[in-house]
Amino acid sequence: MPKETVISIQGVHKTFIVPSKTSLYRRLTGKVVPERRIEVLKGVNLDIRQGETVVILGSSGSGKSTLLRCVNKLEKIDGGRIYVEGQLVGYEEKNGALTDERPAVTAKKRSHIGFVFQHFNLFLNKTALGNVMAPLRDVKGMSAAQAREVALPKLKLVGLADRADNFPSKLSGGQKQRVAIARALAMEPSVMLFDEPTSALDPELVGEVLNVIRSIAAQGTTMAIVTHEMQFAREIADRIVVMDQGVIVEQGPPEELFTNPQHPKTKALLSRSGMLPSQE
């Protein structure tokens, strides 16, 4: 693996098993609903290099979020390998053999990855500052004073220094998401993963969050972003990756991909979002 590769996703497969409906459902409806297997990732290969901003596009259900969640081991993969900074995700090596990772090892590896969710995931009983300090204290074992010293500049970076003492209930959606970004950044991760960071926001609050992500990208942070914001993707990405039905169908620099898409699914996606003259 080249040294500058931060994330290496190699032949990754993921299948969800939806259990059969309970016997109660069967008794009530008389229907038998067998177990279903949904193959969501079908051999995905993707390397993300140091300082690169990769935007993952694709229609709903194509597997974008699942791919990010596998990198952070929020989902377990069924096949292939994922390396973050050269370390295998999900496994640890003992006496030359690979064994399943212990939870403490997962937590340690995960602390190198910043993850920003669609729905913020803030602690409602902690202030903005308390939210940013929490992983510094819990995962990095910092004292309150140390954590505060690290957390405050991050809140300032996302434009929320004056909101440090506000609880999430007193923050707008955009502000909550900026706190979540500050919290992830405070851990000094080697890569930031954004899973549709603006899709739960009112339209007028999207811009402030995108601006913060732009400023982080400008600082050379390695990032992978799943988004449906096409214009933003075009502007911020070093590379666009298009997924469809669990595979990457096309990738390339935004200017190339937006002006001269090759794959029919890319063309359809761009056309649907008004980025290309209609193909239909």
Ligand SMILES: Nc1ncnc2c1ncn2[C@@H]1O[C@H](COP(=O)(O)OP(=O)(O)OP(=O)(O)O)[C@@H](O)[C@H]1O
């Ligand atoms: N925990 C789960 N159990 C069962 N099926 C799941 C689970 N998580 C995701 N899926 C299914 O996997 C498929 C891909 O989902 P995923 O969220 O990765 O797609 P996506 O490309 O991010 O879509 P969207 O743009 O709508 O968020 C979908 O069919 C979804 O219903």
